[in-house]
Amino acid sequence: MMVGIEIRCINREAGTVVRNERRKGQRPDEIIDAAFEEFAAKGYAEARLDDVASRAGISKGLVYVYFKTKEELFKAVVRTFLIPRFAALAGRIEASEDTTEAIIRGPVLATMKEVAASRLVIILRLLIAEGPKHPDLTEFYHREVITRGIAVIRQLIDRGVARGEFRPTPLTRFPQLVVAPMLVALIWRSLFDSIDKLDTAAMLETHIDLLLHAIKTPPEANVP
Amino acid sequence: MMVGIEIRCINREAGTVVRNERRKGQRPDEIIDAAFEEFAAKGYAEARLDDVASRAGISKGLVYVYFKTKEELFKAVVRTFLIPRFAALAGRIEASEDTTEAIIRGPVLATMKEVAASRLVIILRLLIAEGPKHPDLTEFYHREVITRGIAVIRQLIDRGVARGEFRPTPLTRFPQLVVAPMLVALIWRSLFDSIDKLDTAAMLETHIDLLLHAIKTPPEANVP
Amino acid sequence: MMVGIEIRCINREAGTVVRNERRKGQRPDEIIDAAFEEFAAKGYAEARLDDVASRAGISKGLVYVYFKTKEELFKAVVRTFLIPRFAALAGRIEASEDTTEAIIRGPVLATMKEVAASRLVIILRLLIAEGPKHPDLTEFYHREVITRGIAVIRQLIDRGVARGEFRPTPLTRFPQLVVAPMLVALIWRSLFDSIDKLDTAAMLETHIDLLLHAIKTPPEANVP
Amino acid sequence: MMVGIEIRCINREAGTVVRNERRKGQRPDEIIDAAFEEFAAKGYAEARLDDVASRAGISKGLVYVYFKTKEELFKAVVRTFLIPRFAALAGRIEASEDTTEAIIRGPVLATMKEVAASRLVIILRLLIAEGPKHPDLTEFYHREVITRGIAVIRQLIDRGVARGEFRPTPLTRFPQLVVAPMLVALIWRSLFDSIDKLDTAAMLETHIDLLLHAIKTPPEANVP
DNA sequence: AATGAATGAGGGTTCATTCAT
DNA sequence: TATGAATGAACCCTCATTCAT
Numbered sequence: 051m052m053v054g055i056e057i058r059c060i061n062r063e064a065g066t067v068v069r070n071e072r073r074k075g076q077r078p079d080e081i082i083d084a085a086f087e088e089f090a091a092k093g094y095a096e097a098r099l100d101d102v103a104s105r106a107g108i109s110k111g112l113v114y115v116y117f118k119t120k121e122e123l124f125k126a127v128v129r130t131f132l133i134p135r136f137a138a139l140a141g142r143i144e145a146s147e148d149t150t151e152a153i154i155r156g157p158v159l160a161t162m163k164e165v166a167a168s169r170l171v172i173i174l175r176l177l178i179a180e181g182p183k184h185p186d187l188t189e190f191y192h193r194e195v196i197t198r199g200i201a202v203i204r205q206l207i208d209r210g211v212a213r214g215e216f217r218p219t220p221l222t223r224f225p226q227l228v229v230a231p232m233l234v235a236l237i238w239r240s241l242f243d244s245i246d247k248l249d250t251a252a253m254l255e256t257h258i259d260l261l262l263h264a265i266k267t268p269p270e271a272n273v274p
Numbered sequence: 275m276m277v278g279i280e281i282r283c284i285n286r287e288a289g290t291v292v293r294n295e296r297r298k299g300q301r302p303d304e305i306i307d308a309a310f311e312e313f314a315a316k317g318y319a320e321a322r323l324d325d326v327a328s329r330a331g332i333s334k335g336l337v338y339v340y341f342k343t344k345e346e347l348f349k350a351v352v353r354t355f356l357i358p359r360f361a362a363l364a365g366r367i368e369a370s371e372d373t374t375e376a377i378i379r380g381p382v383l384a385t386m387k388e389v390a391a392s393r394l395v396i397i398l399r400l401l402i403a404e405g406p407k408h409p410d411l412t413e414f415y416h417r418e419v420i421t422r423g424i425a426v427i428r429q430l431i432d433r434g435v436a437r438g439e440f441r442p443t444p445l446t447r448f449p450q451l452v453v454a455p456m457l458v459a460l461i462w463r464s465l466f467d468s469i470d471k472l473d474t475a476a477m478l479e480t481h482i483d484l485l486l487h488a489i490k491t492p493p494e495a496n497v498p
Numbered sequence: 499m500m501v502g503i504e505i506r507c508i509n510r511e512a513g514t515v516v517r518n519e520r521r522k523g524q525r526p527d528e529i530i531d532a533a534f535e536e537f538a539a540k541g542y543a544e545a546r547l548d549d550v551a552s553r554a555g556i557s558k559g560l561v562y563v564y565f566k567t568k569e570e571l572f573k574a575v576v577r578t579f580l581i582p583r584f585a586a587l588a589g590r591i592e593a594s595e596d597t598t599e600a601i602i603r604g605p606v607l608a609t610m611k612e613v614a615a616s617r618l619v620i621i622l623r624l625l626i627a628e629g630p631k632h633p634d635l636t637e638f639y640h641r642e643v644i645t646r647g648i649a650v651i652r653q654l655i656d657r658g659v660a661r662g663e664f665r666p667t668p669l670t671r672f673p674q675l676v677v678a679p680m681l682v683a684l685i686w687r688s689l690f691d692s693i694d695k696l697d698t699a700a701m702l703e704t705h706i707d708l709l710l711h712a713i714k715t716p717p718e719a720n721v722p
Numbered sequence: 723m724m725v726g727i728e729i730r731c732i733n734r735e736a737g738t739v740v741r742n743e744r745r746k747g748q749r750p751d752e753i754i755d756a757a758f759e760e761f762a763a764k765g766y767a768e769a770r771l772d773d774v775a776s777r778a779g780i781s782k783g784l785v786y787v788y789f790k791t792k793e794e795l796f797k798a799v800v801r802t803f804l805i806p807r808f809a810a811l812a813g814r815i816e817a818s819e820d821t822t823e824a825i826i827r828g829p830v831l832a833t834m835k836e837v838a839a840s841r842l843v844i845i846l847r848l849l850i851a852e853g854p855k856h857p858d859l860t861e862f863y864h865r866e867v868i869t870r871g872i873a874v875i876r877q878l879i880d881r882g883v884a885r886g887e888f889r890p891t892p893l894t895r896f897p898q899l900v901v902a903p904m905l906v907a908l909i910w911r912s913l914f915d916s917i918d919k920l921d922t923a924a925m926l927e928t929h930i931d932l933l934l935h936a937i938k939t940p941p942e943a944n945v946p
Numbered sequence: 947a948a949t950g951a952a953t954g955a956g957g958g959t960t961c962a963t964t965c966a967t
Numbered sequence: 968t969a970t971g972a973a974t975g976a977a978c979c980c981t982c983a984t985t986c987a988t
Binding site: 092093094095096175176177178179180181182183185188189192196197219220221223224226227229230231233234237238240241242244245246248249252253256257259260261263264265 | 316317318319320399400401402403404405406407409412413416420421443444445447448450451453454455457458461462464465466468469470472473476477480481483484485487488489
């Protein structure tokens with residue numbers, strides 16, 4: 051028995067140096083990855099820190115070294131997984147020099163398809179489920195993701211109108227309408243996919259078709 | 275549902291003397307109401323049956339007389355609150371004899387506004403959050419609500435096409451596109467309403483406007 | 499709702515007279531029977547009064563009219579099922595006029611076989627299991643059943659010795675030795691019967707054979 | 723077992739300063755000891771894990787670190803206390819080289835006295851009481867303890883017959899008859915000891931006397 | 947006599963969190 | 968940094984018991 055303990059201690063000392071060197075920077079991310087999986091699989095309340103820890107291959111106690119509480123860890127997951135993705139998307143959209151229609155049919159549609167197909171559902175579900183219990187997180191999310199997303203889309207619509215491609219419509223007031231089907235796709239996949247598959251990509255294409263049809267300046271209007 | 279509540283209140287006041295009035299018929303509904311509030315406020319995992327009980331003005335044990343487990347109670351809440359509402363909506367829509375456009379601008383839009391403004395958000399949130407953990411409930415919900423809703427809308431679109439009001443579009447394949455903004459409205463209200471109000475009604479009107487614009491048979495096509 | 503209540507009341511009044519007449523005397527026994535089954539199936543702690551009541555075809559409340567507590571009911575079961583049986587056995591044994599050996603090979607062995615095969619196991623198990631928690635019951639059981647049983651057997655042995663059939667042995671001090679195999683049979687059946695059947699009757703016959711062989715006056719002793 | 727306890731005590735005194743000494747190796751045994759006491763005093767259903775924990779000087783939660791459920795703990799108690807004892811007994815009996823009669827009057831009788839006097843009653847009571855509810859435990863017990871015990875005794879009888887010490891009797895078929903009085907002694911002590919003491923040792927001696935008398939080859943058979 | 951709605955204490959179990967090492 | 972033993976509060980659920988009718 052004592053032998054066992056001593057051996058363990060020796061190992062620990064021998065391994066400490068190496069591990070520390072190698073892992074110092076990576077630990078939090080490893081934990082966040084593991085937590086993402088756990089939260090994704092179980093939801094916030096059902097996710098157990100024990101399982102997060104073993105998924106990350108560490109002890110439960112170590113989780114607390116990096117994240118003060120379960121809630122902090124949850125927030126870290128949301129931040130880590132949502133923000134960079136959305137930032138990337140926004141960048142891609144803004145950069146383009148094409149026709150507005152081309153941008154919408156191109157990067158915007160692609161982005162929507164991508165999001166609808168990604169594992170972001172999981173985070174979204176968490177957000178919808180836990181949002182009311184984490185007001186600061188919701189607020190953060192709104193500020194960092196939603197506001198920016200809305201702004202990008204609104205600019206795009208305004209750009210189309212300014213260039214005479216689109217007729218002025220109240221869509222400017224409600225850019226949410228552009229992304230609404232993406233949300234439906236996400237939720238559908240999360241809930242009903244096993245029962246009733248939905249061709250998300252085709253649906254989004256149809257949506258963009260109809261939307262453009264509705265807002266494009268009618269060609270015959272140019273004929274005097 | 276409201277009728278039930280009123281009766282209950284009357285009984286309560288009238289019967290303050292008796293401790294043990296025969297409530298068997300009303301109890302389940304009372305408990306379901308209370309549970310709805312609890313689940314709405316806390317989410318499934320955080321809702322405590324103790325609190326459900328005190329909200330209903332009864333003891334914890336009595337909850338278990340009517341609902342075998344917390345999960346059963348949850349399912350009862352979903353059934354009670356969702357199914358009748360959706361059934362009513364479907365009926366209202368099907369009954370009409372108007373132009374398809376009139377139906378959409380009338381009962382359909384009204385319904386969407388109503389749903390978006392109602393407390394159904396709460397149930398929807400629960401469903402999205404807990405869905406993956408309650409496959410039978412999700413399946414039930416899909417069968418009873420979603421399938422029917424989709425069918426109603428699809429019929430409506432087909433009706434418009436058949437009557438020459440609408441041009442044929444792939445919208446028929448994706449009736450979800452019609453209700454997508456309602457979902458966004460629901461979720462927005464649930465999450466961001468305190469931060470950033472959204473004129474749900476106006477958004478839905480805009481949506482219907484654009485959608486009809488996109489699918490209506492162009493009038494100039496009739497001019498020879 | 500009110501209609502329902504009124505109907506129920508009417509029924510009740512109509513049926514009360516008949517039921518009372520017929521059941522007054524039988525109720526306790528019916529309940530005891532039901533309780534025996536329940537205790538037998540589940541053990542004391544696991545037996546639920548709800549199930550006892552429905553087994554008896556009555557409401558839970560009525561059980562409390564006849565038996566103040568669960569424990570009282572348990573005691574009633576033990577009394578009702580054990581005492582009369584043992585009394586009957588004792589009577590049967592005492593009445594005989596045969597050789598002591600004949601009595602032992604006849605009624606005693608028969609009785610032991612009978613007991614070993616009967617559902618008394620159940621009560622015995624309850625007694626062994628719950629005994630230490632119900633000292634008064636144990637004491638009652640010892641006084642009413644054990645003491646008498648021991649006395650009957652001791653008298654029988656003494657009778658054999660007095661008549662010169664048996665040689666004097668310390669068996670007189672320990673009549674328990676005569677019934678010990680019956681106990682083993684009971685317990686074996688209760689625990690291991692499904693795994694490893696035991697021919698209880700043959701075992702008891704063997705036991706009696708050996709016992710008589712051991713205590714009978716050797717025949718050659720009579721030869722001068 | 724005793725060794726374990728002593729070590730534990732020493733550690734405790736030596737380590738009063740440390741709150742969190744590494745006890746992993748000893749904890750389970752400590753808990754099992756405490757549980758044995760609890761189950762013995764209250765029976766399975768009435769034993770509270772809270773009390774087990776405080777008896778062991780730990781918190782309730784820690785019990786669950788080592789034993790998944792109350793039932794697991796119960797099984798651990800049975801395994802820990804029964805198996806080693808019976809194994810020891812079997813070993814002791816098999817080793818001997820004496821006359822079969824000497825073995826029976828020696829180690830076998832001693833063993834039976836020992837068991838009858840030990841606290842094994844408690845476990846036996848638990849087994850009888852809970853057996854029907856824990857079929858796997860019963861089966862385990864039958865396989866590990868009963869079968870082996872029966873086999874040992876049967877071999878002993880056969881040995882006596884083979885060596886001409888015993889005459890052939892159906893006792894071979896029912897080795898249970900050899901230990902039956904031990905069972906009676908156990909149960910008697912458990913239930914009636916406070917009311918009506920029984921000289922267990924004397925009873926077992928009488929039993930062995932009578933049994934040997936019954937099966938020994940009659941000496942006059944040697945006289946031509 | 948009979949009902950059954952209602953109670954509430956109590957127990958098994960889980961798990962986020964702490965802390966000595 | 969890293970461990971994992973240990974804690975304890977909290978929650979779901981059960982059921983003997985009561986009591987108005």
